[in-house]
Amino acid sequence: MNLVEIAFWGLSSLAIISAIMVLISKNPVHSVLWLIAVFFAISGHYILLNAQFLAIVNLIVYAGAIMVLFLFVIMLMNLNKERDPQKNVWIKLAGAVSGGCLLMVLVSLVKQANEVNTKQVEMGIGHIGLIKTLGKVLFTDFVVPFEISSVLFLSAMVGAVVIGKKDSKLENN
Amino acid sequence: MPISNYIIFCLTLFTIGIVGVLVRRNAIIVFMCIELMLNAVNLLLVAFSKMHHGAAYLTDKASLVGAEAQIFVFFIMVVAAAEVSVGLAIIVMMYRNTHSIDINFLNRLKN
Numbered sequence: 001m002n003l004v005e006i007a008f009w010g011l012s013s014l015a016i017i018s019a020i021m022v023l024i025s026k027n028p029v030h031s032v033l034w035l036i037a038v039f040f041a042i043s044g045h046y047i048l049l050n051a052q053f054l055a056i057v058n059l060i061v062y063a064g065a066i067m068v069l070f071l072f073v074i075m076l077m078n079l080n081k082e083r084d085p086q087k088n089v090w091i092k093l094a095g096a097v098s099g100g101c102l103l104m105v106l107v108s109l110v111k112q113a114n115e116v117n118t119k120q121v122e123m124g125i126g127h128i129g130l131i132k133t134l135g136k137v138l139f140t141d142f143v144v145p146f147e148i149s150s151v152l153f154l155s156a157m158v159g160a161v162v163i164g165k166k167d168s169k170l171e172n173n
Numbered sequence: 174m175p176i177s178n179y180i181i182f183c184l185t186l187f188t189i190g191i192v193g194v195l196v197r198r199n200a201i202i203v204f205m206c207i208e209l210m211l212n213a214v215n216l217l218l219v220a221f222s223k224m225h226h227g228a229a230y231l232t233d234k235a236s237l238v239g240a241e242a243q244i245f246v247f248f249i250m251v252v253a254a255a256e257v258s259v260g261l262a263i264i265v266m267m268y269r270n271t272h273s274i275d276i277n278f279l280n281r282l283k284n
Binding site: 004005008012015016019020022023028031032035038039042045046049050051053054057058061062065066069070073074076077091092094095096098099100102103106107110111116117119120121122123125126128129133134137138141142145149152153155156157159160161163164166 | 174175176177178179180181182184185186188189190191192193195196197199201202204205206208209212215216219220222223224226227230237238239240241243244246247248250251252253254255256257258259261262263264265266268269274
């Protein structure tokens with residue numbers, strides 16, 4: 001077992017344990033913190049795959065921006081353990097069992113597929129994950145989707161402001 | 174590293190996200206589980222991109238095969254950031270109207 005395999009299994013188990021803790025922790029703030037741990041583990045996987053640009057973007061965008069947004073909303077709402085709504089135990093059990101069945105079916109499918117079992121992921125070689133390569137590809141082949149995504153951001157910003165602002169007509173009624 | 178390891182790991186993360194959406198009633202946690210599923214898919218895309226690049230690298234050291242998948246992951250992150258801002262605005266509005274973030278309130282949407 002070499003260093004890369006040890007890192008793979010360590011990061012995978014960290015990600016899965018943290019993802020389970022996201023589900024079972026009662027306090028939403030703890031859930032957000034565990035989800036940040038999942039994102040760090042996934043960024044570690046990107047670094048193992050030599051996708052350095054995506055590792056940094058994942059950290060900055062997900063763990064930095066999106067999770068801070070979640071934390072802000074949770075703290076604005078002042079949620080705590082006592083007011084956290086809970087489903088009854090049978091629905092929880094049914095959800096866990098159905099999820100386990102889905103995982104079992106999918107894993108058995110992957111195990112049977114010969115195509116999948118012979119292919120290897122080459123981890124250390126190649127340069128497609130570097131910022132230089134991805135920047136060239138992004139600004140030559142994908143420049144139109146890149147510009148369209150700026151329009152998407154503008155519309156999302158306007159939409160968030162319009163949805164989030166207080167409705168004066170509603171309060172008068 | 175065999176690709177099946179990555180596939181099974183990402184499937185596990187994705188299933189945990191699905192179970193979270195089914196099990197929790199807190200709208201914010203449900204939303205976080207959707208983010209978890211998106212990240213599992215992103216990791217799988219990057220793993221497949223490296224798999225294809227590794228095959229092409231043997232013949233051509235300068236090949237860019239697989240770079241599209243990483244651009245695709247980048248765009249998924251862009252869309253996810255926009256989606257989160259709008260979704261959290263909707264959750265805040267729902268909290269303001271009902272003083273709860275229980276998603277079971279949403280089954281009375283027409284009233």
